[in-house]
Amino acid sequence: MDEVKLFGFWASPFSRRVIWALKLKGVEYEYIEEDLPYNKSDLLLQYNPVHKKIPVLVHGGKPIAESLVILEYIDEVWPHNPLLPKDAYERSVARFWAKFIEEKSHLIAKLYRTDGEEQQEAAKEYFEMLEVLEEHALIRGKKFFGGDEINMVDIAFCSVAHWLRVVEVFAGPKIFEPHKFPRLNSWIQNLKSVPVIKDNLPDTDKMLALLKRWREMLLASKSS
Template identity: 50%
Template structure:
């Protein structure tokens, strides 16, 4: 009997797209269902009654929610193309940086680009400090996951690979330049041009327009 894998998501959500990227990397066949968060489907509410948000992965009828949890579930369920190292310390380090991106960098990026105008200068400075930590973490590596392939942190860092540029363009705030962050810029170039990630990323111009409209009124970002 064939496995049934269904992903509920939103095209402009980095959290949805990181799950799509991971399933694609693993060669997992899945059905994608686009959600309207202003008119959530009965299925989404059934599978995620707690926070009623995307992404939701349904595997053989059983739901898994929250993107970082979903990524780890996928990695443990399908062995092809492992995202996390086996070494416990390296695995813990990957979890740390994945959470750093979601809990520290993403809010900082949003505040720098679309926060209160009188707090913008300080927010940009703080976001730059977070970017410097990520630049330092890359060190001489090609990817956050090492030299040979994307890993968990690279997938989670899609918010830097595409969404950061769309945030910058949409808001007119510049955070990343090659002079300040050469390693991150090299990583971004490779991330957006890779055949591995390209099919999971939304068009940049459409994403920028979406973000301009959204952040005029919305403040919640799903995980």
């Protein structure tokens, strides 16, 4: 069997997407932790010379970059426990919502990297995104976005499930309030009850310390 390696960073939701997918599929892999953001390895730069970022999956010596692209690759190479529906229409719906969250993923970073009006605007946009998910993406009575089993959409939305709760500490007013988003709140509880997910989430206190340090450095550099 061809060797599988994953270059990632422990606090990255994009790395966690790939970790969850590999574990849901039962694929054995070697994990290589990158020292981000400033000490990227030569191998990472070699395997992802365009964007120079994690995650990168290396399968049989061939690199695949960008987390959603990696998820589709994993699903095609290891088709058991599928991440995408078999039905063409349902598959297109899943890809739509995965793309939707991907286009909003920059907001998580803006919530802890900025302050003042810029941060408030990011918080407002994130809240509006949650409203869309609550109203249009989740189907009443289903545990996950795809039904009773986790699929690519659930994995793509991992930043809502865990990272937002950490990042919004720096964002002033609370963004996610369970009573305002009952479907999303139920989805988060369902997702975190799955052992593969629950056992592969980064430590909250460690994340808070990291983001606090990064935020202080970023804001200090802006004011200097």
